[in-house]
Amino acid sequence: MRLGIFGGTFDPIHIGHLVVAQVALEEAGLDRVLFVPAGVNPLKVGRTVTDGSHRLKMVELAIADSPQFGVTSWELDRPGPSFTVDTVEHIREQHPDDELFLIIGADNLRLLPKWKSVERILEQATLLALNRPGEDLKTSCQMVLALYPHINESVRIVDMPGLDISSTWLRDRLCHNLSVKHLLPAEVIRYSEENKLYDDSVSQ
Ligand SMILES: Nc1ncnc2c1ncn2[C@@H]1O[C@H](COP(=O)(O)OP(=O)(O)OP(=O)(O)O)[C@@H](O)[C@H]1O
Ligand SMILES: O=C(O)c1ccc[n+]([C@@H]2O[C@H](COP(=O)([O-])O)[C@@H](O)[C@H]2O)c1
Numbered sequence: 001m002r003l004g005i006f007g008g009t010f011d012p013i014h015i016g017h018l019v020v021a022q023v024a025l026e027e028a029g030l031d032r033v034l035f036v037p038a039g040v041n042p043l044k045v046g047r048t049v050t051d052g053s054h055r056l057k058m059v060e061l062a063i064a065d066s067p068q069f070g071v072t073s074w075e076l077d078r079p080g081p082s083f084t085v086d087t088v089e090h091i092r093e094q095h096p097d098d099e100l101f102l103i104i105g106a107d108n109l110r111l112l113p114k115w116k117s118v119e120r121i122l123e124q125a126t127l128l129a130l131n132r133p134g135e136d137l138k139t140s141c142q143m144v145l146a147l148y149p150h151i152n153e154s155v156r157i158v159d160m161p162g163l164d165i166s167s168t169w170l171r172d173r174l175c176h177n178l179s180v181k182h183l184l185p186a187e188v189i190r191y192s193e194e195n196k197l198y199d200d201s202v203s204q
Pocket of ligand 2: 037
């Protein structure tokens with residue numbers, strides 16, 4: 001099986017994430033994409049994020065009608081920062097015969113050299129890097145290839161229609177009672193409103 005791993009804070013999950021996963025699935029011929037909501041991003045320790053149980057639920061609601069998408073609470077169930085190397089090595093143990101792909105947006109690819117044990121990640125998984133407005137994906141890709149030349153085959157650019165949206169922008173809109181219709185799945189909007197998740201989120 002060709003298995004895509006898609007880690008993120010997903011606070012909340014939005015259509016940008018879903019398009020990333022769908023395009024990666026189709027363009028890289030994946031059989032499945034596994035969403036991995038992060039406990040704490042190691043580079044953003046101290047930032048306030050919505051409780052993991054709510055972020056997990058919103059991912060579950062968002063992917064409910066996509067049989068090739070799945071989600072794991074593995075990072076949320078562990079204390080401390082969520083290092084992708086641990087997640088990838090755990091998934092490798094669970095799926096010894098699968099081909100693994102790590103799906104990553106351009107902003108995170110730019111930050112990859114700051115991640116823990118990048119070589120170990122790249123030994124286990126091919127990176128699928130997707131463009132994001134405001135990011136120079138090709139330059140980030142060249143930078144990664146220059147830093148890790150022996151993993152030349154391990155980074156692949158996947159083009160997607162640019163969607164200039166982020167969870168931060170959506171949290172602000174929700175907080176200001178501005179419409180997020182069509183930007184988040186309807187079930188996610190309903191869940192976030194019922195649980196008053198983003199009523200006071202401007203400073204997050
Ligand atoms: N609009 C988008 N286009 C392409 N990639 C995206 C987009 N939004 C998020 N991603 C990618 O999805 C992954 C998870 O992103 P994350 O959950 O941090 O979303 P975000 O919108 O960047 O959130 P925040 O605004 O809270 O930082 C990252 O690899 C990120 O690069
Ligand atoms: O492993 C690391 O050192 C590392 C450093 C920064 C970010 N990550 C992961 O990158 C993913 C995207 O993070 P974020 O906050 O942009 O959604 C998420 O799964 C994080 O755990 C991982």
